[in-house]
Amino acid sequence: MTRFLLGRLLGLVAVVFVTSVVVFGTIHLAPGDPVTFLLHGRPATPEAVAALRAEHHLDDPLVVQYGSWLGGVLSGDLGRSAQYHQDVTALLGSRLPGTALLVGYAALLVAVLGVSAGILAALRPGLLDRMVLIGTGVATATPSFVTAIVLVSLFSVQLGWFPGPGGGAAEGLGARLHQLTLPAFALALTFMGLLARVTRSAMLDELGREHVEVARARGVAGRTVVRRHVLRNALGPVVTVGGTMLAGLLISTSIVETAFDVPGLGSLLVQSVTAQDFAVVQAVTLLSVVAFVLVNLAVDLLAPLIDPRLSPGEGPS
């Protein structure tokens, strides 16, 4: 087990390192010059440009720039944001709670509504199943910015149940959650549809297993059979897919946060890409990668608890 964990942690470091190189390289390949943005419309006198380039170490070779950035990251310094004139660490710290709340809210919606819809569809073939299939088809195919527009025009403009975009972060957790309901739905909808379908087919797979028929043939009550044998066994694929979705939710926040004007990491990333704010883009991307790898690690650690046959060092004797 310790070996397994150590191996996974080493893998994590490797993935993060490779990603950081790739992101660093890609950003510098992108067209445009950060100096244009840094000048803030001031006249681009050669002196001003040179001063800015020197201040941000833009004239150093890429390897040196990467090396100094990596050194900073390892000592806890993610660099300075060019557009906010603020330490990236502090900037991320101020944006992270909003995104975490949004992603957590959306993940809860996906887990509860998606899984329930999938279970219902599997257990009630016919009309209900068909309705869920159509509903999840539409949900999966609708991009989140479209969902956002529909939700805002319906629930905040027409009905006025939820606040629309803008207006800054509300005070207090209750008000904040109320404010984040529409963004969370817009973020969750696609994933909800996907997870409902995964749950449905996993349930149907398990319903057809011989051991389920055997349990019925032994006089075990129908509800007990569904709970202990069908639902329990369908958990594996649902957790695996659900885990990768958590990372997907985090990445999709860019669109939803921008659409709803939520001050979070996603909207920060979009703004920083536009402004060629390297340090911020680099930090947010790395954070996403680390989150992705950590979620996968958690799923891998959960797997043997769900299916004992997957325990490391476990084989048929």
Add this chain to the structure above:
Amino acid sequence: MNAMTKTPTTPVLEIEDLGVRLPDHRAARPVLDGVSLTVRPGETVGLVGESGSGKSVACRSVLGLLPPGAHTTGRVLVSGRDVLTLRAKELAALRAREVAMVFQDPRASVNPLRRVGDFLTEGLRAAGTPADRAAERAEELLDAVGIRDPHGALRRFPHQFSGGMLQRVVIAAALAAEPALLLADEPTTALDVTTQAEVIALLARMRAERGTGMLFVTHDLELASAICDRVYVMYAGRIVESRSTDELFDRPRHPYTAGLLACTPRIGAGAPPPRPIPGRPVSLAETPPGCAFAARCPHAVPRCAEETPALAPHGEGTAACHRAEEGITL
């Protein structure tokens, strides 16, 4: 327990003229047609036939497990009560207490994600054993079927057992409620030969100790002869011959039974090489007129293709063949 109150000769299982039909677009001929058979307490009865003969469907019908959309005629009486007319709750009670089944593949019949102890106690709880007593009883059962360290075994998972050991667990679970009738649907087909012998010996011992009636479904006549008192032979959904095991081997009256015996490989000097039955079994899409076996039968006469032979007494048992009295040479 119901059987105990009646006279010991009351059959634990009486299938009377059972017919099972699927909707027309799925099958042209009945899956089962006029199947009648009897199992008395303490008796082991074989149900033998090729795959597709309907033997498994007949066996599963005793638990009320029928193919989806099936239409049934006739009766399936377990200790005098018709399984086919029971309500869901009564059926569950019957499955939990009176009839138990051992399936073909133990790996497939036990949930791989749950502990062996859960598998056993689940059945015990369904049969009404109190929760605090169930674990103790599960351990006794594992001990009875020869599992070493039964206490530790309760905490282990199915993949930590060999196929033979797992089938012992399944048998232990089947015996948990002390059923009057045990159904065994090819219980050794998925096991290797040495394990087969052990499982058969275990079933025979359990039957002897507990007086359980057993319906033993197999495609292997040789195996049936090792354990069964009487054998029913099925072909294309019908019973074509039934008699005591000894008589069946010495003097089969139906050419299909004779064919099954001839295609069993034998060991020994001068033993005849196995002779397969020519042709293939009748599929559900075909409805041959007359005797379903006529097309493959070396003794067929024109009458066989026109008139379906009825199951009639021949010798000490029954056979459904126009030429049963003429004597068949193997």
